[in-house]
Amino acid sequence: MTLRIGIAGWSVLPPQAEIPGALDELIYEATSSAVKDADMTIADIDGVCMASSDLNDGRAISTMTLTGSTGSFHKSEMRVCNDGLAAVWMGAAEIGSGSAQSLIICAWNKFSDVVDPQAIPALAMEPTMHRALGYDPEAVLELRRSFETGSVTRTSGSPPLEPRDTAAAVIITADGHARAGDRVLTGFGSSTGPYLRPGEAVLAPTLRAVSAALDKAGLSIADIVRVHVGGMHRIDTNELGKALGVTDDIIVREQPQQADLGYAAGLVSLVSALTEGTIGATLVISAGGLGLASANAIIVERT
Incomplete structure (x- = not known):
């Protein structure tokens, strides 16, 4: 039986170089607007699932300081340090299990507050050996692609990613919920591949995630009428x-295409797909980590 998750509302602060105000204000604007778009109040929401990172947020245990703006005060709260689409399928699992009827899914990015955004990706490297040796994540990706294609690659000259501020929120519900709209999530997929060793094709995790999402939705790639892509810059x-x-x-x-939305990339793409409102099945994908090693896929259908 296909898991169907309703979508009641959504909101996004369009990415830009800097959105004035504190991080809490940025998040509150997105979450409160999404709740309003769903014609609900915070009392109607059972919990929150967010995608964020203490490192990117520039604060320790950031969820403790963001309970007000995310709407999770005195409510169930889950967080993933992964792309926003991972928060979507985690929230969908909670609703599918019957543990909740409605959730806020949210993600954000405020790189304008970061002194050196270009220094963050290197911190994903293994700290004892690889980070100490000065490995560059972009070089790792290009070397893996070179191994895969058998062609020479150049790792210099790639333009740096352009940091952007943004925040996005989506209200998901149980199928048949009074506030569920005409768009539903029907497929979910996730896959993780090797970071440094060239053990498989760079896009293998993405293709596995897509295959899983299609299988759960009971669809084939031929049924997809639109594909929205978050991240995957290179x-x-x-x-x-x-x-x-x-x-x-x-x-x-x-x-x-070079805009860096951090963990918000996938959720911003999902909101883009929802706003576009294409009739039929839309595939939303995102992939991050070193060498695009962490991939997620979501299927959205308009009923």
Whole structure:
């Protein structure tokens, strides 16, 4: 039986170089607007599932300081240090288990508060050996792709990612909930691959996540009419389309494509897909980590 998760409302603060105000204000604007869009109040919400990182937020145990703005005060709260789509499928699992009827899913990014955003990706490297040796995540990715294709690659000259501020929130509900709209989540997939060793194709985790999401939705890639992509900056649209088995014209990327939305990338893409309102099945994918090693996929259908 296909798991169907209702979508009652959503909101996004469009990514820009800097959104004035404190991080708490940024998040509150997104979550409160999503609750209002769903024609609900915070009393109607059972809990919150968020995607965030203490490191990116610049504060220790950031969830303790954000309970007001995320709407999780005196409510169930879950957090993943992963892309926003991971928070979506975690929230969907909670609703699917019957533990909740409605949840806020939220993610954010405020790199304008970070002194050196370009220094953050290197901190994902293993600290004892790889970080000490000065390994660069972009070089790791390009070397893996070089191994995969058998071609020479250059790791210098890639433009740095452009840090952006943003926040996004989606209200998900049990299927048949009074506030559920005409859009439902029907497929969920996630996969993790190797970071440093070239043991598999760079896009293998993404393809596994997509395959799992399609299988759970009871669909094939031929049924997908739109693909929204979060992150995956170094993979061009043509390469992505060939790997997925879709034409380039149905793929929607973040603009500008080099914008770094951090953990909010996947959720911003989901909101983009919801706002677009395409009739039929839309695939939303995101992949992060070193070498795109952590991938997530969500299927959205409009009823």
